[in-house]
Amino acid sequence: MNDALDVTLRLLIVFVVFLAFPLIVGQTEHKVMAHMQGRLGPMYAGGFHGWAQLVADGVKFAQKEDVVPADADRRIFQLAPAVALLPYLLVLLAIPVGPGEGAVGQVVDAGVFFVLAVMGVGVLGSLMAGWSSANKFSLLGGLRTAAQLLAYELPMLLTAASVAMAAGTVSLVGILDAFEWWWLPWQIVGAVVFFVAGLAELQRPPFDMPVADSEIIFGAYTEYTGLRFALFLLAEYAGIVVLCGLTTVLFLGGWHGPWGADGLGWVWTLLKAAVLAFVVIWLRVTYPRLREDQLQKLSWTLLVPLSLAQIALTGVVKVVIA
Amino acid sequence: MTLAAASHGFLSPTGVEIAFLLVGLVTFGAAVVTVTTRQLVHAALWLVVALGGLAVEYLLLTAEFIAWVQVLIYVGAVVVLILFGLMLTRAPIGRSPDADSGNRWAALTVAVASAAALVWVVVDAFRTTWIDLDGPAAGSTAVTGASLFQNWVLPFEALSVLLLAALVGAIVLSRKAKAARAGEAPPAKTSPTGASSSGTSPSGASSSGTSQTGGVR
Numbered sequence: 001m002n003d004a005l006d007v008t009l010r011l012l013i014v015f016v017v018f019l020a021f022p023l024i025v026g027q028t029e030h031k032v033m034a035h036m037q038g039r040l041g042p043m044y045a046g047g048f049h050g051w052a053q054l055v056a057d058g059v060k061f062a063q064k065e066d067v068v069p070a071d072a073d074r075r076i077f078q079l080a081p082a083v084a085l086l087p088y089l090l091v092l093l094a095i096p097v098g099p100g101e102g103a104v105g106q107v108v109d110a111g112v113f114f115v116l117a118v119m120g121v122g123v124l125g126s127l128m129a130g131w132s133s134a135n136k137f138s139l140l141g142g143l144r145t146a147a148q149l150l151a152y153e154l155p156m157l158l159t160a161a162s163v164a165m166a167a168g169t170v171s172l173v174g175i176l177d178a179f180e181w182w183w184l185p186w187q188i189v190g191a192v193v194f195f196v197a198g199l200a201e202l203q204r205p206p207f208d209m210p211v212a213d214s215e216i217i218f219g220a221y222t223e224y225t226g227l228r229f230a231l232f233l234l235a236e237y238a239g240i241v242v243l244c245g246l247t248t249v250l251f252l253g254g255w256h257g258p259w260g261a262d263g264l265g266w267v268w269t270l271l272k273a274a275v276l277a278f279v280v281i282w283l284r285v286t287y288p289r290l291r292e293d294q295l296q297k298l299s300w301t302l303l304v305p306l307s308l309a310q311i312a313l314t315g316v317v318k319v320v321i322a
Numbered sequence: 323m324t325l326a327a328a329s330h331g332f333l334s335p336t337g338v339e340i341a342f343l344l345v346g347l348v349t350f351g352a353a354v355v356t357v358t359t360r361q362l363v364h365a366a367l368w369l370v371v372a373l374g375g376l377a378v379e380y381l382l383l384t385a386e387f388i389a390w391v392q393v394l395i396y397v398g399a400v401v402v403l404i405l406f407g408l409m410l411t412r413a414p415i416g417r418s419p420d421a422d423s424g425n426r427w428a429a430l431t432v433a434v435a436s437a438a439a440l441v442w443v444v445v446d447a448f449r450t451t452w453i454d455l456d457g458p459a460a461g462s463t464a465v466t467g468a469s470l471f472q473n474w475v476l477p478f479e480a481l482s483v484l485l486l487a488a489l490v491g492a493i494v495l496s497r498k499a500k501a502a503r504a505g506e507a508p509p510a511k512t513s514p515t516g517a518s519s520s521g522t523s524p525s526g527a528s529s530s531g532t533s534q535t536g537g538v539r
Contacts, residue, residue, distance in 0.1 A: 071415065072415070073363075073415045073416075076363075076364075076367065108386075109386050109387075109462050109463055110386050110387045110390050110462075110463045113387065113390035113391060113394060113463075114390050116394060117390045117391070117393040117394035117397075117398060118393065120393070120394055120397070120398025120399070120402075121393065121397055121398060123398070123402055124367075124370065124397070124401070124402065124405075127402065127405050127406075127409075128367070130409070131363055131405070131409060131413055131415075132363075132415065134415050139409060139413075142405075142409055143406065143409050143410065146402050146403070146405060146406035146409070147406065149399070149402050153398070153399060157394075169463075170387075170463050171463075
């Protein structure tokens with residue numbers, strides 16, 4: 001009975017985090033972007049600085065008619081948002097926020113592989129949406145999504161493998177237990193490569209060619225309305241939460257901090273992830289969109305060689321200190 | 323068979339065994355639909371179900387590492403490449419009347435024969451081997467890594483060389499095709515602009531991408 005209660009409680013907490021954090025990131029994005037562009041952003045909904053704007057947006061999405069185009073492949077069109085969203089929920093289960101068994105949804109033995117594998121499944125949602133919409137812009141978006149995968153998948157895996165080599169384990173909890181402060185300069189190249197590749201996976205600017213609203217009208221999501229479109233948006237922001245959490249855990253030491261590791265470890269995790277989320281928003285305001293071929297060039301001539309060099313460095317240091 | 327049956331028995335299945343059987347049936351069904359459906363993209367998506375079902379089977383046998391690698395490589399990369407290829411060439415919504423082959427009986431014969439051979443060999447080799455699901459995980463990352471790099475290093479390295487050869491081969495083939503094209507027509511150097519370039523660049527990258535997944539595997 002106690003076990004069942006424990007599992008239920010963990011699942012519930014992860015689910016609440018899954019629903020709440022993307023909204024917080026979204027609202028932060030509204031405000032940060034506005035202030036960087038010298039305007040106010042939402043100010044009226046909810047009274048205080050428009051805090052309820054995204055809740056109001058949600059209500060608006062729920063009221064809209066759910067349209068499926070006549071020529072679309074109905075079932076796949078309707079299934080695609082779930083395929084895009086659910087992987088991030090599963091990944092959130094495995095990310096540890098604090099020390100000990102109590103601060104992670106589920107300890108996964110091969111945690112690094114689990115998170116990268118399950119995150120990769122989310123791409124299928126965009127592909128299904130792009131194909132089944134019976135719209136050429138959607139198809140172009142789906143094509144760009146798949147092409148983008150060729151660019152980011154390898155550097156992401158290689159840099160994650162570098163951390164796993166450094167820690168001698170592929171468990172996320174184990175990596176955090178083995179973390180020392182000097183890993184930060186040691187793995188910094190890998191961290192940057194991982195974060196950039198992650199941005200490409202999330203299709204966030206400057207790598208938002210698959211959705212590029214001014215070129216191909218939101219790509220794979222052109223035909224979506226109402227709740228299903230909201231689910232795709234939620235997937236994007238849940239993706240930001242997951243990517244920032246993962247970068248924190250793998251490269252920035254997660255719950256380790258200068259002080260307060262015993263009781264306040266989770267604060268460090270959240271703080272680091274929040275700073276990274278701010279950087280994600282910052283990049284959106286700062287950089288113009290790259291072309292798909294420019295991303296391929298960036299990846300294969302810069303990110304992949306850098307991640308290979310990082311792996312070599314990790315191996316050399318590991319052998320020297322052993 | 324008698325030795326195995328004596329120690330474990332087949333008549334009182336555990337929950338894991340029942341789940342294994344059910345997931346196996348789903349996987350088999352998805353695999354059959356994959357090769358029989360007339361809708362090309364649906365076939366690729368049913369392949370996802372089949373490969374995912376296999377990953378669940380690995381999980382049920384406690385081979386966690388293998389399961390996640392299966393999802394990472396096959397669902398996350400190979401099927402995406404298949405879908406990419408379909409979308410680039412031809413992916414009609416609805417049925418493709420020509421998505422059929424006159425060789426279906428030959429294909430069925432070969433498939434059944436190879437399946438029978440595999441089942442026979444595996445059953446014959448491992449009929450007395452039982453995985454103890456209650457003890458320490460027999461397929462955890464540490465155990466898999468130790469056995470891979472202690473007992474199976476030579477096959478592992480041989481496979482790496484094979485994949486490297488495939489990688490180099492892919493590069494050579496793609497460069498040869500490019501050289502042949504350049505020989506036919508004078509190279510028109512147009513600077514790609516905006517959206518028009520994205521249609522051409524992924525196809526150039528796809529060959530290296532295919533070998534890339536081979537390298538990871």
